[in-house]
């Protein structure tokens with residue numbers, strides 16, 4: 001009797017596992033800047049849950065490497081180059097996704113730049129143009145491009161990648177921090193309008209995560225120690241710890257969540 005019960009419970013656990021693994025089966029997800037770091041981790045997390053992921057970044061060699069990595073994990077993947085700051089590249093990415101995958105259900109807008117470190121009063125118009133173009137405007141313009149196609153599928157999900165710096169500007173990262181605050185606002189501005197089309201709009205705000213982008217924050221021991229003082233969990237985060245949250249926000253488990261930003265910071269104090 002005990003063996004039978006153990007068998008039934010094992011089947012239930014396995015069934016549940018299969019269900020959660022394939023909760024995005026049949027969905028198509030575009031993730032921008034997804035050949036490294038958090039974007040790649042999000043692509044893996046979405047792909048492992050069954051989505052066909054479309055990866056992109058500015059360099060073909062990086063796209064090829066990411067496609068091979070995902071294929072090696074049995075994830076359905078298509079790749080192309082895309083500089084999100086260029087309208088022709090954004091359009092090419094969307095058209096290629098439609099041609100090769102037949103539709104779009106999910107957009108993860110992850111691309112960002114930070115060309116400036118220093119006192120905010122020393123930042124130039126060119127710095128602001130670049131940061132706002134890539135980090136904010138392109139996030140909105142990608143959303144605007146994909147929404148009609150997500151609507152055709154009956155609804156879906158958009159996730160922006162902001163930052164803890166969007167809550168509390170980081171020293172020497174003024175313009176970048178302001179761009180990340182703008183994404184918190186963009187999330188809230190879009191959510192009510194797109195809810196009518198059954199599209200949920202959410203955001204994640206990572207703390208310090210071990211990627212190339214943030215290497216100056218965690219490679220220098222003194223700087224890293226300073227950050228660790230602000231976290232409950234005394235370590236730097238891993239890209240996978242953001243990828244999983246993004247996949248959750250795109251899944252049915254988050255079907256009643258929209259207009260929200262989830263902070264994933266190891267317990268930093270995030271208040272606006």
Ligand SMILES: NC(=O)c1ccc[n+]([C@@H]2O[C@H](COP(=O)([O-])OP(=O)(O)OC[C@H]3O[C@@H](n4cnc5c(N)ncnc54)[C@H](O)[C@@H]3O)[C@@H](O)[C@H]2O)c1
Nearest residue numbers: 033036037038083084110111112163206208209211213214
């Ligand atoms: N790593 C962290 O600690 C951290 C913390 C908070 C927020 N973030 C955010 O996470 C996101 C991903 O960063 P990451 O840490 O994984 O670093 P990353 O360097 O791996 O990712 C940033 C990517 O954006 C790409 N990119 C820049 N400009 C682009 C453009 N015009 N078009 C297309 N791609 C472009 C870069 O090539 C790079 O691949 C960014 O939005 C970043 O602001 C990161």
